[in-house]
Amino acid sequence: MTQRIALVTGGTRGIGASISGALKNADYAVAAVYQSNNAAAEKFSRETGIEIFSWNVADYESCAVGIEKVCATLGGPVDILINNAGITKDAMLHKMLPEDWNKVVNTNLNSVFNMCRCVVPSMRSRGFGRIVNISSVNALKGQVGQANYSAAKAGVLGFTKTLALESAAKNITVNAVVPGYIATEMTDILKGDIREEIIAGIPIGRFGKVEEVASAVLFLVSDDASFITGTLLSVNGGQYL
Ligand code: NDP
Numbered sequence: 001m002t003q004r005i006a007l008v009t010g011g012t013r014g015i016g017a018s019i020s021g022a023l024k025n026a027d028y029a030v031a032a033v034y035q036s037n038n039a040a041a042e043k044f045s046r047e048t049g050i051e052i053f054s055w056n057v058a059d060y061e062s063c064a065v066g067i068e069k070v071c072a073t074l075g076g077p078v079d080i081l082i083n084n085a086g087i088t089k090d091a092m093l094h095k096m097l098p099e100d101w102n103k104v105v106n107t108n109l110n111s112v113f114n115m116c117r118c119v120v121p122s123m124r125s126r127g128f129g130r131i132v133n134i135s136s137v138n139a140l141k142g143q144v145g146q147a148n149y150s151a152a153k154a155g156v157l158g159f160t161k162t163l164a165l166e167s168a169a170k171n172i173t174v175n176a177v178v179p180g181y182i183a184t185e186m187t188d189i190l191k192g193d194i195r196e197e198i199i200a201g202i203p204i205g206r207f208g209k210v211e212e213v214a215s216a217v218l219f220l221v222s223d224d225a226s227f228i229t230g231t232l233l234s235v236n237g238g239q240y241l
Contacts, residue, residue: 004028011032013040018214019214024050051073077126078122090145100148101148105148109153112133124167127171128171131175133174157232160175173225182209
């Protein structure tokens, strides 16, 4: 079988870097997309040999151009898409700036439309595709200070189910992985009492590891998961059931 091509947005740091690495180890050809942290991306690429590409996934035209570049570099169309890029801009709603609402929704939700809209037509015509969208436990349970983030991540879940229905007959599966708190730079900012409080609410008693999210993604894109579509797979240590 020819090597499948996988594209991971936000694939150079945190959870995405672990997903990119797991896919490479499983013998996929991998493209890791990031936005602007060149130093982190270049270090990641040097250490792993994974091809890196930089664009803003919140912008549709940039996605269209960037994906063409990925296909030309890796020698074929995208078989597997992992929509992982995400940001937070937390504030209580009564203090949230409209620009921070828009930025979070554009980066976490509109990006998923942009990327899927660009790769799904080719997946449909080839009769194969695997899409995994990374949501968040806070989409399911809400979180003080995250009206923008939890709304965007909940939007990803509805999108996942709809695209799964639309794509099933074309042998394209679309699933969501729903992480709880995972140790990355995004959660490193949580310190002291707040961190302890969060851990007290996680039955397994710790933050998750990036590898624990990556292995869930790896399963969902594998042939072993060929009958699984439209599902939400929680990876949260029992935090929210
Ligand atoms: P990090 O902040 O560690 O990494 C984010 C990655 O996304 C970086 O590679 C970053 O690029 C990229 N990125 C951000 N915005 C854009 C953009 N507009 N265009 C292209 N790339 C972009 O995040 P995490 O690894 O912590 O999180 C990964 C995903 O998992 C996110 O969707 C997050 O919401 C979700 N999640 C994380 C949890 C956690 O506890 N960490 C819990 C639940 C969900 P660059 O390096 O250039 O900045």
